Amino acid sequence: MLTTRIADLLVSRLCLGTMYFGTSVPVKVSRDLLDAFVNAGGNFIDTANKYACWLPGAQGGESELLIGQWLRDRGHRHQLIISTKLGLAMPGVEAGLRAQQIEAQCEASLRRLGIDTIDVMYAHADDRSTPLEESLLAFSRLQKAGKIRHVGASNYAAWRLSAAAAVSRNLDVPGFVVAQVRHSLLRADPWIPQEFPIQVPATPELLDGCQSLGLRVLAYSPLLGGVYDRQDRPLPPSYRTSANERRLIAIRRMARERGVTANQLALAWLMSGRNEVIPVITASRTEQLYENVNSLAITMTRSDGDALDTVSD
Ligand SMILES: NC(=O)c1ccc[n+]([C@@H]2O[C@H](COP(=O)([O-])OP(=O)(O)OC[C@H]3O[C@@H](n4cnc5c(N)ncnc54)[C@H](OP(=O)(O)O)[C@@H]3O)[C@@H](O)[C@H]2O)c1
Secondary structure (H helix, E strand, C coil): CCEEEECCEEEECCEEECCCECCCECHHHHHHHHHHHHHCCCCEEECCCCCCCCCCCCCCCHHHHHHHHHHHHHCCHHHCEEEEEECCCECCECCCCCHHHHHHHHHHHHHHHCCCCEEEEEECCCCCCCCHHHHHHHHHHHHHCCCEEEEEEECCCHHHHHHHHHHHHHHCCCCEEEEEEECCCCCCCCCCCCCCCCCCECCHHHHHHHHHHCCEEEEECCCHHHCCCCCCCCCCHHHCCHHHHHHHHHHHHHHHHHCCCHHHHHHHHHHCCCCCCEEEECCCCHHHHHHHHHHHHCCCCHHHHHHHHCCCC
16 A cells, blocks of 8 residues: 655555444454454554444444554554544543543553554643643653654634644744544535534645645545445535535546546545545445545546536535
8 A cells, every 4th residue: 555654654545543443343243344354454543532432332442442452463563553533521530621631541552552652642622711831742742652653633713723833942842743634535515514523624724734734635425425426425514515516427427438437536535636635434334445446556647636626505
């Protein structure tokens, strides 16, 4: 699989999200998906401490525990880049990025994953009631202690990323190197309340801010549940715009012409030159995973990109 750089990490061009692994995606299927991703050359894995505590019978930590057991069984931890997140609420854990919360939740993730160092630890969402100084200093202490290598920001507004960059400069601590945002070819209308209020959708301003600050962008929910090809996946309310309907028609037509699936084209669009985003793909069946991985073989020319980009709101 193609690789790209995040700071000193060499990561695969696709990151594998594992939000439902070990809960709604059964253990055996989850492990098959992880194996298939690694066999296809993938090395970049995304999880979070709270995955997937909102499901009936779950309490959080299921995805990290499953990855930890899989790493022990396969013995290949050193070949992989493991990223996880902290800072959102889960049973027994309050939301927030106070220093004590960062330290405690990092230890809990290390324990569940069964590893000594987390390659990328994200703040899962901004905490505007805790000074950025306190959170960034706590992350930097974890870096100095060798418990995490890099820090990422998930669901931060552009102006907060900019403020965080200034704080880390002033404190002379490493600061954020990646930003994870909700991003797909179809665009959420930012004026409509988002389905999940903590989620921050990509906007030109946010992407521009990340580029200016040197933050690599990871796109979560890149397929919006597979909506590009699936009739059983209605658009979430904040995506129900006439421009998105036209984008869907355009991408489906281009997919037919090129003999690929529209889901694959949507991933290729995210990775194309103008975007260079790292999609956080996932799947609940290996066929879906292979289809998504094969998006890497698609060449998205400037005029292909233009044909999809110029559908305006
Ligand atoms: N930072 C954050 O706040 C945040 C938020 C959300 C997600 N994430 C991360 O991003 C990852 C992906 O998020 P997501 O689940 O929302 O992604 P998504 O790409 O929007 O949806 C994935 C779902 O789409 C369907 N799908 C995938 N490939 C398909 C294909 N080739 N054809 C048809 N359907 C396909 C599957 O649904 P079925 O299983 O129903 O078939 C799959 O579970 C998560 O695992 C997590 O690691 C991060």
